[in-house]
Amino acid sequence: MTMYALRRIAVSLLVLLGLSLVVFLMLHFISDSPGRAVLGPQASPQAVAAFNEEHGYDRPVLVQYVSYLGDLVRGDLGRSYKLNEQVSVLLWQNAGRSAMLSFAGLILSLIIAIPLGIAQAVRKNSFMDRAATAVSYVLYATPSFLIALLLIAILSQAIPIFPAEASQSSSPWVIFTDPRAMALPLITLTVTNVVVFSQYQRSSALEQLGQDYIKVARAKGLPERMVLTKHLLRNACIPLITLVGIQIPILLAGNLIVESVFNYPGLGLLFLNSLHREDYPVLLAYTLIGGVLTVAGNFIADLMVARADRRIELKK
Template sequence: MDTFAYLARRTLQALIVVLLVTVVVFGLLHALPGGPARGILGPQASAQQIADFNHEQGLDRPLPVQYLRYLNTLLHGDLGTSYTLNESVSSLIGQRLPKTLVLSLLSALVGLLLAIPLGMWQAVRRNRPADYVITALSFVAYSTPVYFLGLVLVLVFTQWLPWFPSQAPQGDTLGQVFAQPNALVLPVVAGAATMVAVFSRYMRAATLENLSEDYVRTARAGGSRPTAILFRHVFRNSLTSVIAMLGYYVPVLFGGAIVVEQLFNFPGMGLLFWSAAQSSDYPVLLGCVLVISVATVIGTLLADVVQRLVDPRVKAGETA
């Protein structure tokens, strides 16, 4: 019953945050220089053209009425129309978002599969030369800009060692993307590098904290093997902090995807956002911002739910 009440409260909080996100995006749309009409019609539009556009789109109505209308269109899946591509923003995002999700999920999966055992290994060998070396490499990876790392990967693995293509998979469908797995390697590595650096540090700290707990000393005194203690008890308890941070890492993944997709010419939402920014295509920009914000809210909600399931000791107020 407590778990159900917790889930209901977190879901309600997520819905409130999503509603606030729509308010912010609506405000950004109306904060454009000259308003939405000027942004869409361009700087050469006359005052009469702007007035006609505002009347046609209902932008001359009171702001509360406009917001309710905007909210209604969102509920119907309408994010507006791109005035440079002359296509609905929902359609554009629908075509690009699955590819970005694939790239982000693969990067996250590779990052976690490397970071979690690496962090535990460092904790077990705390203050040894290997720990110092990996810590130094983690700080270097964390401080290296994604675009610079991507350029290094391209230079090394497409020029000096021609193992992989310099471009990510090109195609309109996920089937076409997966048909070129070797072309996914460099974008995934570029997206996963920072995640390995960050989450290995979290896992190391969490493992060290759990290794100093009383239950570990009790298990050792009872004759349990160190590997059994590490994997049966410490591993699971250490995962809770990593899971909690994973939800908050969603916007970082999407932010990195913008750079990675532009660098490797991957036809995902990040490249769409980059192109829209260059052409001042505000409906596409705000549509992408809205989707990324909602994805962040959903990611944090799922992380809290999984954390609650993994560790029932987590109280509702501790992860809010």
């Protein structure tokens, strides 16, 4: 297991190195110079030249990249000149709220999707299975912003149960301190995840139900509940672990939509506002974080799958 983990760490570090190079080059490709991209088209050539010289953008690209890597290692993601603040500070101020919303939505969706997917597999082609599959297909084809707007129209306007706007509290624990205000954003994230996870879990469970070990367990006369919980559940959830790892950066993108619709102060709303301001240092840092989360999610998923199924470790 240790050697497998070390190999995965080495691969992840190489991917992160390539990602940093792509993000670094993006700032240079946005405009004819980083100074022009940051200061905007109205800045004078003298101001652009002074900015490039002050921040070392007039040096060779390789030297700039090495300096950029050094800044990343120190946690320096640049400075937002539109907001006159360090990008790392802006991200840190909003990361907790986004992470808590994503984590709560992920856990709640797994709690619903895993038993739902297994129940569909066990009752394949039943009315419940067909109805759940049809609803999943419809919701999967529905954009998340439309789901959010429908929830607002129904549960906030037609039946005023929840407020249309999310809580504006700066606390990352706002989901627990003000659950009513966070209900609609959480429901939106949960619904969009459940439709994916449940169908994936259904397919995995169907595959496992046809395996010999399930037939042997049933032939021994074990109760169906024990067959499903003790034998089927663990093996059927292994492919879902990989999907959850891949889904982590997608949650970041989903937060962008949910946070913008419900005006929730998190990383997604910060990215959207930065896009309107053309605040490139923040946009590039957000892109970098998305890539890091992708690599981290896949790395964690690989380790969990290898722990659950030792055959994976032996093959690689």
